[in-house]
Amino acid sequence: MLRYVTRRILEMFLALLGTSILVFLMIHLIPGDPALLVAGLEAGPEVVEQIRRELGLDQPLYIQYWSFLTDALRGDLGTSIRMNIPVLEEIVDRLPITLTIAVGGTILATLFGIVTGVLAAVHHNRFQDALVMVGALLAASTPSYWLGLMLMLVFSLSLGWLPSIGIRTPAHYVLPIVTLAGQSGGIISRMTRSAMLDVLGQDYVRAARARGQRERVVIARHALENALIPVISIVGLRFGNLLAGTVLVESVFAIPGVGRLLVDAVLWRDYPMIQGTMLFVAGVFVVVNTATDLLYGVVDPRIRVAGD
């Protein structure tokens, strides 16, 4: 177990290191002078020179990277050009909205996926199964931003039940969360179904049935509990994806979250902000994925044995 945990954590640091190098190199790979890019095209030559010195852009690349990394670890992600405020401050300000949507979306997708997946597996090869599979595949294939537009059309513009844009009241969260959950709900549903089918074909389930256990008990106690193990790993991976998915959903619903912050930063060429948000979201993504793997190892001893 210890070796498994150590290896996964080592891999996590490797991925984080790689991500930071990628994000750092980004502004150096853009054709043109990085100091001019950071200063903005309107900046005069003195300002550009000052920024070059301040950011150490006159230093060798590896020294620049080292200070970029150590600054980031101390929580200094630079200063936004457009808003002239610390990047991290703005991210932290907007984080609660984005996290609420991402966590809400993950919970909804998980509930939807598990319920429909179990339903399909229990009614294997019957009408319910086909219905769930078509629905799940359709959900997994639908672009989230378009789903959002269509939900807005039906539930805000036509029926008037829910607000369409902005994020002022709890009701404002409903459509973005449903939108974000769509794709992942479909994926989790398919996963749950196939995991349940695997487990339902196992000897111990047949044995439980042979002992005369009621079907409800067989499904809930014997089958579902074991089928959920692989599902957990998917849920963890989905959370990271949903966090990145807020980039699209927040744009559809004009929500001032971290996802929209990144898109605006790209459109405004606010490079410190681009680097900061990207490092932040990618970092959370990598850490959550590692945590999921570790949790998976705790729940399923076979994994950590194989990992040793």
Place this chain on the structure above:
Amino acid sequence: MTVRSGALRRFFDSKIAVASALVILGFAVMAVFAPLLSPYGPLEQDLANNYGGPSPKHPLGTDELGRDTLSRLVHGSRVSLGIAVASVLIGVLVGAVLGLVAAYYRGLVDSIIMRTMDVLLALPGILLGIAIVVVLGNGVMNTVIAVAVFSVPTFARLVRGSALAILELDYIVASRAVGASAARILFGHVVPNSLTPLVVQSTLQLGSAILIASGLSFLGLGVQPPNPEWGAMLSKGRELVRSTPVAAFAPGMAITLVVLSFSLLGDGLRDAFDPKLKRR
């Protein structure tokens, strides 16, 4: 030959696989004959009739500049499918070469290539796409590259995996022993034997490619208006939904249909080529 014809028969036995292949064929025909099939030019404006609802002249309505949605949708299939196919092809080629090199030389080369692939895979697709657009700028070609970079690690892993398995086989070890060149072993033996999983994965990847490319374009970071790429057609989505719902509905439906068909087709191909893997 018997294996292939068996696979072909299994493929045509699956109604879903055939149906999805037909849908994709339909979109491909639409893309090739776009100018003949669309009633108007994709950029033809009719400002007097902007935000028009469905009518006999404009079955799917018009957008904010009075452009015919149906004509844009038909022309957009060229861009959307073109980007998907081009990016996946680049992804397959680059990924396959990296995977082959990693598997053949092992050791340090393998580690460097595969750890880099791990980092790329560790990032969500849309984020990686945005990062590349930040560096290269927007536009059709750069969108292709952005989506290709997202595809490379998947194919590199796939090819490396099957190459490692094949390189262990006795007859390969024997031909290495008698001095066959790396190129001969890789392209004569390893590549032909990895083709089936590559075809299946490429088909599945085409769906993801369309989703990511259209997502970037929707955000205004990929293909730029007035180009009728399906995601870019929705970049003014909120205004469009308010005024001409059908014009907002159509491009998204096209994306969903194509993505769905690619994943059904990919599943169908996998089941046909490798019945052992067939899902219930």
